[in-house]
Amino acid sequence: MKVRVRFAPSPTGGLHLGGVRTVLYNYLFARAHGGDFVLRIEDTDQTRYVAGAEQYIMDCLRWCGLNPDESPEKGGPYAPYRQSERKQLYREYAEKLLASGHAYIAFDTAEEIEKMRKDHRIDEHSHAQYDSRTRGLMVNSLTLTPEEVNTRIAGGTPYVVRIKMPEHQTITLHDMIRGEVTFDSSQSDDKVLLKADGMPTYHLAVVVDDYLMKITHAFRGEEWLPSAPVHVLLWEYLGWKAHMPQWAHLPLILKPDGNGKLSKRDGDRLGFPVFAMNWLDPKTGEITKGFKEMGFLPEAFINMLAMLGWNSGSEQEVFSLDELVQKFSIERVHKGGAKFDFEKAKWFNQQYIHKTSNELLADRVKPYLDAELGIGNWELGLLSKIIPLIKDRCTLLPDFWAQGHFFFSTPEIKEEETMRKGWNDQKQQFFTEWVAALGSLSSWTHDALENSFNELLPVHNLKKGDVLLPLRIMLVGGKYGPGVFAIAEVIGMEETVKRVNWVLG
RNA sequence: GGCGCGUUGGUCAAUCGGCUAAGACGCCUCCCUUUCACGGAGGAAUGACGGGUUCGACUCCCGUACGUGCUACCA
Incomplete structure (x- = not known):
């Protein structure tokens, strides 16, 4: 019998990370067994219906790369996939x-x-x-x-x-x-x-639809366990007991601090996303931030969720989707609920930023630069130069701007005090001469730049440590970033000279 | 309150009766780096409690405690 699983959300709001994890486990199980993964919309409560929520759910699945084989959008042999249409x-x-x-x-x-x-x-x-x-x-x-x-x-x-x-x-x-x-x-x-309006409740609808849609394995949150006996009885009373799917009730995802299920409010309160993507509530106009917009890579988000309640038994923690398909087993899912740890989530993202190719990363980072600088207002070619320089310093996608803004525009000097500390005529002289010497450099490379810098040091009786940090601050504005000469190489002679001269006054 | 489910470091967790209890995140120290990171080496930190069963229990059983979920014409 062909394995068939389903994710059955009700379109009432943002897609919670626990929901995405349920989708993931369904998806992995279906792929591993050569089965089908169906998306069924459980919109039997007309009073809770929220416009746009269904489209939003599908957008989230698309972003995550967990696309269903059958859905309201895609259709399939058991259509319709919206319970309101099956009334x-x-x-x-x-x-x-x-x-x-x-x-x-x-x-x-x-x-x-x-x-x-x-x-x-x-x-x-x-x-x-x-x-x-x-x-x-x-x-x-x-x-x-x-x-x-x-x-x-x-x-x-x-x-x-x-x-x-x-x-x-x-x-x-x-x-x-x-x-x-x-x-x-x-x-x-x-x-x-x-119900009085002729709509089924969840209890009748799941059983009927799981039967009609030939669902073989049903995964859902632990909160459904207490009503499971009602469902079992229904399968029996309807004469379908032999076709009842195998159940798996997934552990809950709990608040990081106190107790209880993780909710949207906890995210707002503690400063991290709970929904997969930004959710705009059409009634209140309120926007709830999502993992996507906060700068997570979908691969990292998925990997992190997979590990929240499941582990392979090995020490491996970073898995591609394909690896997860191979190694995931529902029996290895932990029974107890897991507290969500945003720090660990960020660590996964960092791992993925480090291992993602520079080309792919450029695609992911581009929208953030467009947002900061305006579309078309910056040189696309710069991106491929700076990504390898700063990717090790980035955890979330917006960090690329924080860590690399000085490549695009002259930075504001935020560490002026540090830079001026111990400033004297010697240093003033040193930089004046170095800047002048830059024009006669045989090639504009970080090695050439550093050599000319080093050669000038003894002339002014300075040590490298005396002037390297000031130079860094002139170029980037603060005490961070990749090697100073590498930065100078990328921003070019004109900009380098300009930034140093501005400080020399 | 009733019923269900759960309980290994701060967090995620391995262990399927032999444990001197992995690993990861976070934290601390050191190294690397004349910045910030990355990386590397160390460190602190764990079996809720009480009874059994057993030569031997983190592992099995019972009880207690605690946590959590459900207890709607919501899902």
């Missing part, structure tokens, strides 16, 4: 469940349910559930006669279809990461399967 389909299965007695119709209003929750609460901390203990008290097809039910439906009374959870039945589920997990069916309430 009519689910009712048929709800009816089937109704007919077999595994589900029932309920007419209760939100207020009535709320009242029941309070009136029948067991203690102060918990509200009663709509379940085997309380369903007999409510207005539903279990307490009403068939005639009464029909009259209400005919009269247009809104209703939902709920699953009738059995009492005290032990439900066992095999999870690829956790092994056997068991539940007591009485713990779960009679979940709504079909």
Whole structure:
């Protein structure tokens, strides 16, 4: 049987890094087994629908290089891939469940349910559930006669279809990461399967679609584990038990400090991205920063996520996507949640910047220079010269500007005090003569520049250390950057002379 | 509160009964470098707790604690 997996997000906002990791694990599993990876949009909650979110999710997957084989955009043999477009389909299965007695119709209003929750609460901390203990008290097809039910439906009374959870039945589920997990069916309430608006809830929709789309392995976040028994029962009641996918509930990604699931707010608070790409909330106009825009390379982002909860068992940490496809195994996914560490994420990016070819890096860096200098306002050829000089000093893509801006324009001197420290006539003389000598250099190379510099030193009774740092500050503005003479070589004679002369006054 | 899941250094984590408990990030020291980095060499830092089982438990079992998730006509 062909392996088929799916990523099923609901289009309600930015794509969380945990979501991307779920996509990754799905993708790796599918590729490793020669299977299909499908993207299914779970947009059954019309009240939470956010315009643009679906397109945004696909853009994120594209940036990550984790493209689905089947999706709303691409189509496929099991289309449509948007649950809202499959709406009519689910009712048929709800009816089937109704007919077999595994589900029932309920007419209760939100207020009535709320009242029941309070009136029948067991203690102060918990509200009663709509379940085997309380369903007999409510207005539903279990307490009403068939005639009464029909009259209400005919009269247009809104209703939902709920699953009738059995009492005290032990439900066992095999999870690829956790092994056997068991539940007591009485713990779960009679979940709504079909809502009053005719849309299915997640519970009905996942089961129906996973079956119809022939999904063989279902990976999702650990937060779904408590409702898994409901899904297992549904597979059974619908008569599809033999086709139920193998489950894997992925550990959660936690906040770096305190406790709890990592959320967008933590990123804002702690100063790091949580979403894959910038997300503009159409309702509030608020922009949430993404890893892409913060200057991460997609390869590094993916590698970092792969290692958050999984490891190969070896000491290797840097893996290409192809290597991950080869080595990843869902069984080696850690069971416990992992706290997100932004420092480690940056380290991965640094590793990738170091190992990425200068040509490819130039493509990635170009947009940042365009943004700083304006498109067409700078010499593209410079990029290939400076990248090898500064890449070792860069962790995120914007660092290329921070580390290389002085190649493009005369820098502001930010370390003037350091530069002037111990300044005297000797130094003034030295630089004046060196600058004058520059014109007669046989070739403008860093070696030639350094030689002429060195030769002049004893003439003025100076040591190299006395004047090298001042020269650096003249050229770059601060105490950083690649070798000074290499910088001078790149910016050229005219600019070098100009920067030194400006300081000499 | 109930139920599920989890628990090895600050963080990510290896270990599938033999441990003097890997490795990485971060931190500290030193070397390299007359800048900043890269790189190299070191260092500090770990099995939640209590019972079993066993010749031997980080590894298996039970309990406790702690963490986390769920407990919606949200996913």
